[in-house]
Amino acid sequence: MNLASYINDLLYRYDCVIVPNFGGFITNKVSAKINENTNSIYPPSKKISFNKHLNVNDGLLVNYVATSENISYDKATKDILNCVNSWKIELQTNTITIGALGSLSLNESKQYIFEPNTKVNYLTDSFGLSEVESTKVDRYKEKVKPLVAVVNKKEKTGIPTFIKYVATAAILLTLGFAGNNMYQQNEQKEILANQEKALEEKIQSATFVISNPLPTIELNVVKEVEKPYHVIAGAFQFPENAKKKVNQLKKKGFKASILGVNKWGLTEVAFESFSDKNKATNALYKIQDTVSKDAWLLIKK
Template sequence: MQLEHYIGELLYRYSCITVPEFGSFLTHYRSAQLQNHTFYPPSKAISFNAQLTSNDGLLVKHIAETEGLSYEEALINVKKVVLSWKDSLQQEEKLVLKNIGLLWPNKEGSIQFQPFTDKNYLPDAFGLSTFTSPEVTRELLKEEVVLLEEKTPLLFTPEKRMRKRSYLKYAAILLLSVSVGTVAYQSVRMEQQKKQLQMAEQEAQQQLQKTIQQATFFDAAPVDLPSITLKATRKPLYYVVAGAFREEENAEKKMKELTTKGYSPERLEPTKYGLHQVAFGSYTSARNAINFLHKVKATEAPEAWLLVSEN
């Protein structure tokens, strides 16, 4: 199974794709750039976090629906691929994931990641490609004309030479006219492309505010429970969940415990399975939420997870 193919399909729609028991591929918006006469359109920059390994069900569910398998069968196939990936990395081999990036272990045993840039996973940048604008060659053409005139053989009378110089003068004027016209055309084209780029960036920012990734992180592979989607009625949209309780009384105890420790806990709406969830807090920024999740898992609650709600 080409697991990287399914990861690539999800990278177009989501900002975090977790491979169970392996790590997560994260994306963030990167603005358009102009470097050394080369234009780079806006895109999604890909990074890898080996600490986010809890199965959120997103990748496995997508594979199961695409290949017509049950969730358990798809999860088993994913685990087989992950075992082969880990075996390659343990043997200090480089792992190439097509259209995604290159993974390899460093001397300390940590996994390093280098993303490939030939694939743009930003849907709003569809149709925009990298191109290079040639440098202005006006002075070079003038120098070529002067050198050509100096190297002309003196096998004619002075009168003919004057006529020849006249021809060269006209040729130089023609070449300069063509060059100036080319530069003017390129300037107009660059101005139009800048305007199109600004419009594309504005549309991408607006679309980004409307598109929220739906994913629930668990510490264990979900068997009886599918992915949970919270229908929130207000922002912020990212919740760092401390626990989910069958009894509401236990949820209240957790709220008091977190309040005593200095947190500002929140009670979420009960799920359709009757679970009462308690969150450490909520965020409108995915990056801030993930950073807090790492901190709280390391110092307070290893079982905490990230819940992303819908608009």
């Protein structure tokens, strides 16, 4: 089974593909860009990254493999785990190439180092678009000449005297009207201020008497106990799968619930939530022994 090809197919349609017990491949949209050094134009694309913490089976990859291979869900799960185990063994000594996705290796601290294949564009909106190289365009920059004001000395000194007097009189008349308007506006503001002050004094001195007061009602509000400890059953990309998982767990007697969406966009489902850490830990060990070994404890405070 070529597991890498199935992951590759799903990344064209989904933003996250989780490989159970291995990690998740995530795509992030990158806008079109221009390389000014080479005058190359790149279309919008999807950049791939890898996160080893996204390793809880959400059913997407397993269902796709089962449908493509025409096998059962359990058989697809086993085949994927066998492929993952072979990847892990090879990673201890070599760098592995995962199809067209890129290469994966371990550094000295045993941390995963993923190098994506930049030649493959998983953004379907950019299908058929490739890198374009353009010639450099040198734009003509016109020099702007500074404006120089030329004053005619004859016109400057040749203004008749009576025109100067008329202009001066017009300015004084305008100032007179402006001063009168300002005086009227100040007077109106003072009247309004006195009226507002009188109204405030009446309101402050007024008393209100209620002859028939309503009876007092006492409400006993029960404070909800915080439950920050959650035994996680799984994280799902599709909310419908999360709801199905909750219904399955409730039928088995668990107080299952949906906690919400985490920072990777996955909907988390809990077997049960607890206010006491010891009770949560005991429940986790019991669930791992009897129901699911993949269960883990999430603390939200």
